[in-house]
Amino acid sequence: MQGKADMDDRLVILGSKGGPAIRPGGPSPTSSLLEIGGRRCVIDCGLGVTRGLVEAGMVLKDLDLIFITHMHSDHVLELGPLLHTAWTAGLAKKVTVFGPQDLMEYWDGFLASMRYDIDLRIEDEGRPDLRDLVEIRLLGEGAIPLEDDAVRAAALRVDHPPVIDCFALRFETADWSVVFSADTAFFPPLAGFAKGCDVLVHEAMLARGVEKIVEITGNGARLREHLLASHTMAPDAARIAEDAGAGTLVLNHLIPADLLGFEHEEWIEATKAFSGTTIVSHDGLEIKR
Secondary structure, eight states, X not given: OOOGXXXXXXXXXXXXXXXXXXXXXXXXXXXXXXXXXXXXXXXXEOTTHHHHHHHTTOOGGGOOEEEOOOOOHHHHTTHHHHHHHHHHTTOOSOEEEEEOTTHHHHHHHHHHHTXXXXXXXXXXXXXXXXXXXXXXXXXXXXXXXXXXXXXXXXXXXXXXXXXXXXXEEEEEXXXXXXXXXXXXXXXTHHHHHTTTOSEEEEEXXXXXXXXXXXXXXXXXXXXXXXXXXXXXXXXXXXXXXXXXXXXXXXXXXXXXXXXXXXXXXXXXXXXXXXXXXXXXXXXXXXXXX
16 A cells, blocks of 8 residues: 555546536546645545546545535535445545535435444444544635645635535645636636646536537526536636646536537637646546646
C-alpha cells in the first residue's frame, strides 16, 4: 500500500458527464480524485465513483477526505454506497465528509436504510461500527479546516439556482493548486477565487448540445430554462480561466457528454478565448503535477 509520503500529486476525473443519466458505453456522472500533499480527496460522488476509484488504483480502505459540492443526485448519489463498500473492504479509520446542510439528512437516511446489514456485519464479521467511522462536517464559504499544514482548502458559494448551497473548491500546497468550479452559471467572482491556479476544473456546455438535449427530452422547455440559468457555456468557462490566469482548463461535467456528433475539436474551438492549455475531460483522465 502506498504511504502518504510516497503519493504523487495527481488529479483523476472519475466521472465526466453532466446530469444523472447513464447510457450504454457513455461516461459516468460527476466524481473526481485529487491526491495532493499526501491527502486523498474525493470530489463529489456521482454514480460510478466506487468503481472509478478502484480503477484509478486507490485502495478503498484508504479513503481520507470526501467533499460534496451540492446535493444534486449526480454529485451525491453514491456517497453512502462508497463508504459502505470501503467499510466492507477493510476501512477502519475515520473518514471526514464535507458538504452542504442537507448532507447529514442524506447520511442518516442511508444508515437507516442499511441498518440490518451494518448491524449484522458488526456481529457476524467483527467489523467496527460504520457509524463511528464517518464524520460529517458542513461546508461554508472560506477556509476549510483540514488540520493539515501541507494542504490548504477553501470554498466559495457559486450560482447554481435553485440550489443555494453549492460550493466551488480550491486545494493548494506550496507546489500545486487545483480548483473545482462545481455546478454554476457564469460566475465572475470564481475567477478571483481561482486566481493563479495550476488547474481549473470547470463545468461546460455547448449551446448546440443544449438544443439537441432539449429536442430529445420530453420536458425540453423546462430543461432548457434550467440549463441556461444554472450552468456555464464553454466560452464563458474559458473567460473564467483566462481572467483567473489558470495554467490549465479542464472542461468537465460536460453537457452533452454522450451524444453523437459532438467532437473534441468543437469543445476546443469554443474555449479559444483561453490562452492556456485546455483539456476536455473523459472518465479516467489523469493529470499529474
